[in-house]
Amino acid sequence: MSNFIISAQKSLGDTYFDIDLTLPNRGITAIFGRSGAGKTTLINMIAGLVKPEQGHIAINGKVLFDHQTQTHLPIHKRRVGYVFQDSRLFPHYTVQGNLKYGGQALSAAELEEVCQLLDIKHLLKRYPRELSGGEKQRVAIGRALLSQPDLLLMDEPLASLDLPRKREVMPYLEQLADKVDIPILYVTHSLSEIVRLAQHIVMLDSGSVIESGELTQVWQSHAMRPWQSFTEQSSLFEAQVVEHNPRYGLTQVLLGDNYTLWTQHYDAKPGSKLRVQIRASDVSLTLSQPKDSSIRNILKTFVVSIEHCQQAPDRQSVIVELGIGPNQTLSASITRWALDELELKQGMEVFAQIKGVSISQRDISHSHLPQ
Numbered sequence: 001m002s003n004f005i006i007s008a009q010k011s012l013g014d015t016y017f018d019i020d021l022t023l024p025n026r027g028i029t030a031i032f033g034r035s036g037a038g039k040t041t042l043i044n045m046i047a048g049l050v051k052p053e054q055g056h057i058a059i060n061g062k063v064l065f066d067h068q069t070q071t072h073l074p075i076h077k078r079r080v081g082y083v084f085q086d087s088r089l090f091p092h093y094t095v096q097g098n099l100k101y102g103g104q105a106l107s108a109a110e111l112e113e114v115c116q117l118l119d120i121k122h123l124l125k126r127y128p129r130e131l132s133g134g135e136k137q138r139v140a141i142g143r144a145l146l147s148q149p150d151l152l153l154m155d156e157p158l159a160s161l162d163l164p165r166k167r168e169v170m171p172y173l174e175q176l177a178d179k180v181d182i183p184i185l186y187v188t189h190s191l192s193e194i195v196r197l198a199q200h201i202v203m204l205d206s207g208s209v210i211e212s213g214e215l216t217q218v219w220q221s222h223a224m225r226p227w228q229s230f231t232e233q234s235s236l237f238e239a240q241v242v243e244h245n246p247r248y249g250l251t252q253v254l255l256g257d258n259y260t261l262w263t264q265h266y267d268a269k270p271g272s273k274l275r276v277q278i279r280a281s282d283v284s285l286t287l288s289q290p291k292d293s294s295i296r297n298i299l300k301t302f303v304v305s306i307e308h309c310q311q312a313p314d315r316q317s318v319i320v321e322l323g324i325g326p327n328q329t330l331s332a333s334i335t336r337w338a339l340d341e342l343e344l345k346q347g348m349e350v351f352a353q354i355k356g357v358s359i360s361q362r363d364i365s366h367s368h369l370p371q
Contacts, residue, residue, distance in 0.1 A: 004151070004183050008045050008055035008065070017041055017052075017207035023185075023200065025060065028177045030198035030215070031187045037204040039187045043153040046185070047082055048075040059150050059183070081144030081152040085159045087136035089128040095139050096124040099146055106146055114142045117179060118172050134165035138172055145180065152176075152184045158193065173197055191227060195236065195277060196360050216275075220321075220329060230309045233280040233319055235331045239359075241272045250296075253359075256325040262296045263357040275360040280319055282356035283332035287342060289351050297354035303346050304329050306339065320344065322352055 004023045011017070017038055023029050031039045044050040046057060046064065051072060057065040064073050089098045099114070100106055115121040118138045128136060137157055144152055157173075158166045174197060176184060188194060194201060194215065201218045203211040211223040216236045218224060228234070239253040242260060249265045253276060261276065268274065290298060301322035308318050318339050322330045330352060344350070 004059045006042070006046065006055075006057050008042075008052035008057060010041075010045070010050070010053045012038075012041065012207065015207045019055075019204075019207075019209060021202060021209060021212060023183060023202070025183050026181060027199040028173075028184045028186050028197050029200040029202060030194045031185055031202050031204065032189075032194060033204035033210075035189075036206075038207040039204055040155055041207070042202075042204065043082075043155060043185055043187060046078075046151065047080050047153055048073060048078050062150065079148065079150045081147050081149035083137070083140050083144050083152070083154045083157050085156045087128070087133075087140040089136055089139060089143075091128050093127075094124065095120065095126050095128075095131070098128070098139055099124075099142050101143065110146065114145050117145075117175060118142050132165060132168075133161045134168035137161065137165075137169050141172070141176070149182060151182055152180070154184060154186045156187050156189065158188075158190070170196065195275070217327070220331065230317065230319070231281060231333065233331050233333060235278045235280070235329065237276045237278075237328065239274050239276040241266070241268045241270050241274060243270055256328055259299055259324050261354065261357055263359055266359050277358040277360060278330060278354060279356065279358075280331040280333035282354060283322075283330065284353045284355070285320065285322075285332055285334060285338070285342065285344070285350045286353060287348075287350060290353065293353070295353045295355060297357070299324060299330070299352045299354065301330065301350055301352050303344055303348045303350060305346060306344060322350065324352075 004025050006019055006021045006023065008019045009017065019042060031042060033039055041050060045052055052065060054067040055065065063071050064078055065071060090101065093101065099111065118141060120138050120142055123131065123135060123139065131139065158169060161169065177197065177199065186197060198215050201215045202209060203218065203223050211218050211221055216238055219236045237255045239255050242252040242254050244251050244265060250262045251266045252260050252262050253274060254260050255276065266274065301324050304321040304323045306318055306320050316336050317333055318336060320332045320334060322332060324330050332352060
């Protein structure tokens, strides 16, 4: 499979934009960072709206830009779909007219497929002024998909929507990663959107990549720490459904090769892959394996590191990173009093008691198990 390669350099005012990335050819990659970090500039370079000074951009072997060969494909030849913060629909066209504008030679089957994916068939004869904000964005996504792109760029597509409209659009965005076999670059400021949608993440700062990789790995990196308050630290894992316990309304999931967890029932077949989020505040530690406990999830782990809050050194809590397998750690938030009393040190064996688990796939359900 060909790679999606982005190598681009450009001076932008006082910032030197310097990006060197190889990204997945399928699924959603979140582009994340503070305002002015270069997120929109990155996707505009891919779209052809901004021309790099040097570099090479190619997808599926198709070169969009190359400084050495002086290749700079015009926008209309790049086959890149673009969804903006506002829908930018043509007000004098119906929904059907807007959709067909995206594809020059659409078949009835292609239109039907996109209408079903985004649930917009009943809107075809309406005009944009007759649509809600969420409906407009779904039509805008449909128009981009019907242009038959090799790549879909989405620049904060939920930013202009209120919370009910965001909830309306979110399930359709989730389906894109499953059903659309092209890479999607998704610019956002929202951690909750990233957790729910992305498989890969690129973190930018001042025009440079500070972290890039699978979301579950990057999530617990030091680069992500400033974006979560000390009390909101959490761990993300890719998990697999093992079995269901219908009597107690629970579902068992497997983390890696050795660790299983019980969570509130989730309607998915055994073998299905899910994303599991565990908040550090829902993890407590004990030196010996508890007996006669109401907590269902108790894992044998070891201390990898102990982190004090740098922003508030007098804070009476710490984050303990626990090893639960190759390259996987679980975060636990405990008080300094507990740290001193347990005399925790790096490498010590401890038992993690997990009081709550969240699962993200089609939806995120925060499920706290009975204790």
